[in-house]
Amino acid sequence: MSTFKNFAIAGVGNIGAVIAEELLSLKASGKVKEVVLLTRSSTKNESIDKLVSQGARVAAVDYSSQNALESVLTGIDVVISTVSINALDFQASLAQAARLQALLGFDLANGKASYxxxxxxxxxxxxxxxxxxxxxxxxxxxxxxxxxxxxxxxxGDRISFNEILRQYQEKTDKKVDVTLRSTEELEAALKVNAYDIFSALHLAWARGEGIVGKPEEVSNGMWPEWNPKKVIELITP
Ligand SMILES: NC(=O)c1ccc[n+]([C@@H]2O[C@H](COP(=O)([O-])OP(=O)(O)OC[C@H]3O[C@@H](n4cnc5c(N)ncnc54)[C@H](OP(=O)(O)O)[C@@H]3O)[C@@H](O)[C@H]2O)c1
Structure with missing residues (x-):
């Protein structure tokens, strides 16, 4: 069974509305948690109103604003684009914004992390x-x-998730709520879905398989002036 529960549909027209309806019908069973309808318009739309009455949430978007897209897709697992054929160019920024959301279980903008x-x-x-x-x-x-x-x-860095968050909270004064997933829980998720890359990565990391080698095997010393960035520098630019 998929672990995806939160969906956004971009461009709810002829086909998008039907897809939204189908996903909304799965809410009662718990397979779907949230269906967000992305629209450029703030004017009344009967089709969207009907979907809202069935449990959808509407989010107004400006497809030309990467920041706005990233913000509106926070917490979304899957983005389904059904924008009209003349708007397909926007899909690249939509995909980029979607890719950033699921990043490693870190949603620092909303003070959440999972590992x-x-x-x-x-x-x-x-x-x-x-x-x-x-x-x-x-x-x-x-x-x-x-x-x-x-x-x-x-x-660039050899560090634990706990230490990253400790440094982040110290530097930004922002609290992050952490959800820990036990190795048993991650293994169980992979038994259900062998393609659950998110759980596979976190399981490997939790088992200590996320390092490039022993400290004495690391090649950084070949170029002492390299000075790669630390995680804290990258997440708090
Ligand atoms: N219709 C079908 O049966 C069918 C079947 C298979 C595949 N498709 C494909 O599915 C896609 C959607 O088709 P459709 O017939 O459902 O499209 P549509 O009803 O013409 O448009 C879908 C939504 O796209 C948004 N949109 C329109 N122009 C836009 C623009 N310039 N920029 C950004 N968003 C815009 C609108 O939503 P907002 O105004 O709310 O933003 C609109 O409701 C197309 O690529 C089509 O080829 C359609």
């Missing part, structure tokens, strides 16, 4: 920009024989 076990396992984090910098550096500075068949283990 596995006790949250103390160390995990390697490296920003894409720092990975790119390191790669560009070594392939342009190391002799070929040092590159052939070599493995480079790099990390």
């Amino acid at each position: 596995g076990a006790d949250g103390n396992a160390l995990i390697t984090f490296t920003s894409r920009h720092d990975i790119a910098r390191f790669l560009a550096h070594i392939v342009t500075t190391l002799p070929a024989e040092k590159l052939y068949w070599s493995t480079f283990r790099i990390e």
